[in-house]
Amino acid sequence: MALETSQIGVWEHHLNEQEVLWDLQMHKLYQTGRTNRKVSSSVWLNALHPDDVGRAIAEFDGAIAEKGFYNSQFRIILPSGEVRYLRSRAHFYEGPDGQPSFIGAEWDVTADVLLNRELTNQKAVAEARAIALEQSRARIEHAADHDYLTGLPNRRYFDRRLAELRADAAVKTLAVLHIDLDCFKQINDKWGHAAGDVTLQNAAVRISGAIAADDMVARVGGDEFVVVLVNIDTADELRTIAEDILWRLRRDIRFGHDMLQVGASIGAAWSAADGAGNLLAESDVALYQAKKLGRNRVEFFTPKLQSDLQAERQLADELRLALIRQEIVPFYQIQVDARSRRIVGLEALARWWHPEKGLLAPTAFLKVAEEYGLTAEVDAAILNRVLFDRATWALQGLTPPRIAVNISGSRLADPALIERLQALNIPRHAIAFELIETIFLDDPDDNVLANIDAIKKMGIEIEIDDFGSGHASLIGLVKLKPKRLKIDRQLVTAITVSDEQRRLVGSIVEIARALSVEVIAEGVETEDHARLLARAGCDGLQGYAIGYPSSVNEIAVLLTSVQRPDLHRASDNSQGNGGPTGFAGWRSAHS
Template sequence: MRQLDVALEASGIGIWQHNLRLNQTRWDDQLKQLYGVRKGEHDVVWLDSVHPEDCAKASSIFEEAIACKSDYASQFRIVRPGGEIRHVRSRAKYFVDGKGEECFIGAEWDVTEDVQRNEQLAREREAAEQSRAEAKFAAEHDHLTGLTNRRAFDEAFAHLATGEADTAALCHIDIDRFKEINDRFGHPGGDLVLQHVASMLSTVIAGDEVAARLGGDEFAILSPQCTNERAAELLDQVRQGLSKPVDLDGGSVRVDFSAGIAYARGAEIASLLTSSDIALYVAKNDGRNRDELFTPALAQKLNSEKQLLQELRDALQIGEIVPHYQVQVEASSHSVCGLEALARWESPSGLRLPADFLPMAAANGLMEFIDDAILRRVLFDIKRWSMAGLAVPRVSVNLSAARLADPRLIDKLRSVGIPPSQLSFELIETIFLDRLSDQVRDNIKLIRELGVEIEIDDLGSGHASLIGLIELRPDRVKIDRHLVSPVLGNNLQQQMIRSLIDIARALDMTVVAEGVETLGHGTVLADLGADVLQGFAFGRPEPAVATAARLMLPRQTARQRAL
């Protein structure tokens, strides 16, 4: 028995025996030490030491074992006299002793370290699971907006395209003029706009629909088991949510977007992304802030446009984009005083006018190359005409806003050797003149130092504002052709044009009236104070060879040649 006592003492296990009839419990010294109490041999102290939160459950388990006369097993907390809380595991068996008394004999031991270790392991497992969940979320979601990212979207789309869904629709969304928002409010402002759009997409989707940021300002909504009507409904809800301007540091902005919708069944679902991209392209090219539903006709149209775009790129390479020149004449004498170089495409299939290719060029970043091609050809023609002994008037060449903001513009102009006092740059897209950037101001200053004059188009159209005129102080302004056309017999129109001419006079600017279709228009405009006239009444845009022929007759007025 001494060996057993030593073994129990070493193990920390305490022994107890409970007599059911007498309701008396005896503890050995090891158990008393475990509980931290000194009690008499038959004191019932167990529940007095059990943690209050564990009393009811521990008592219930023991009462059930007594009622069933079955083995007893429990684990609970005890509170030692000093307030220390320990975890105890208890095991017992029912038996009848030699006197016929029903008893339970059991053992208890301290498992606090085991419990704490298991709790720590559980916390570590939970933290690891949380970390894995966060890593999975980060891998599948865009860090800025919280939407599904491109990789996870592609996986969802690939799974959908396996054929498990009967139908599906895809809304491909692109924010309109997002670059302008970034330029005006900086990237923090742009990020807020992206987050705002993302929140709208998250709000409208339901069920198994997926909203994703595909990259930049490009988003998508993938809707399994969806109809065209549901796709249109989603976009309407997003537009309603975006109808209120977003407040940013430095002002507010209303966010518009263009969207391409594609709808497919069965195996055709795999082509949804391509189809919606085609529809989005058409939506943006046809006016923005609109939705376009994909049809096979759209794909055919896009293929034709892609072919035309490639032909335009080739035309720039082989020199088919050339200037045609329209004469400008003195309002008083009708003698030639200037030329405007207008872009034309001399293709093998015939002459193509600007409306046929300039919008495509602007949409695909080719305006700089067209501007450069026209300028180089103009300089070549001027040199050739001068060597032939012709009196070459000032030539006006269009310059896009994007190129005017190019920090490399002046170096490019210097490299082509512009003759002083021979050129005038006509600024188009003049709505930007109200907010000149430092780069644009510097470029205009250096352009003038090269001996090139500045003129702006469409005075009176609402684009060339007084703020822009005062800020830029161009050498020459053009009265918009839409104001010139109805001037005959229209006193109100004449008063308006006279007022515009007076403003230009006050700012020391030469006034050019364009769109002069008849000599009668020319007479009225001259009487109103216009300095220079341009229009079909004096000549249509012509190739360089025909223009040279005009310049060979310096003493003959444009009116005489027109007659």
């Protein structure tokens, strides 16, 4: 009864006979539909799954050979075609007559097998998921520590590695090279971001090829790389490595059918490992100096560079505040007709009323303004103040002459420039914009040319400043069509002693006349200069022999003396032999 309840079948096999004794439960397990006690052994063999026949027979034969315990698990195919798993166990014995026999039991373990299979599958799935999670975690960690484009370590990894090296007793010295690719923006702009990506990938490979296995290179910005070098013995060794990297990066990069040209600026810093906490910042200071000195070079950090940079940054901060406080003001230098010596214009020159240092000339701050991107703001501040001063003079009953105001290339390229200028309601022909010669080349920027054309339509004249000091071409001059150009003071200075310089100035005047462009000579420091320049055909003169840069009030006094002598009579003789109107050589109280 217990066996029936447990659904365990019992069998007995006398090995010398071809028949097996089965109980009723065995018939139920095999679904024979029979109840007879004796069953042919072929019933068992025929029921075995074809894939399990060989193993099942081998296991039974093994038990016979050993006359021991038989233990097997196999599949059978029921008459309905269903596959079931059975487990069979038996013991060898010999009967009273010495006949070898096995008596055993079988039961259905299909549910157990399927459950174990499912558990195994689930375990395999769980293990696969664990492996996938570990791989995903590793990928995430790698992505968090590496640049996706070049595969190099990023700033996060670099900082951690630098800290590890500083703590390593085997590391005696550390050096950092801060590398910035030159002309990278131009490559992106001209050939697109795909070319930029190729450039960065090539740079990564070339830098990596220049350093030892213990060293490391990381990409820390758009076109910035940082190299950390271990146990560098001398500054010469560091320079050799930096120069090698520089040489490698100068080589052209193939992009399709084009060859991309790129260079690099490198800042280097070096110290004992225990004092290397500021190496990255120090190398950045040196990099700034390398770019400042013309790029495509290596510069080493020094304490003086640090102090100079701090002073520049402080000055830049003060300049930003000065723009808010309206401390940037124009001083005006007069321009006169070369023949009549009458005032025909003014040039507005930037000055800074510094609250502590007093009046600062442009040499004290314009370079910093350019380096820190404040030139356009300075230009705008001067223009706004010029328009205010001009309106003030008009309210005083004076007729302000044309006023020339400098405009930087960055401001001239501003897409919003014209809208801003229109909002100022600038009177027509009241203002001229001076462009330095280097703004226009053989191929001026289309946006710049469009802005210049719009400026002209507003009645603002265009002048070229410092003509002859750079590399502007006649083609650029024709494209720009300025109202006038100003001959650079370097060409003017020597005309009193050099026939060659006089001929050169004369040639510039002839070219300008051919293009219907007026000519103003800068740097007129003596009466001899003025006379020779007038003879050469210059239309206007400007310089210390004509007048010094002066404040708004001083210019008001000068204009009053010229335009309204009844209100302000000034003796021409008291000003020296200054020409027909007596203002040539006008000196400012601040000059």
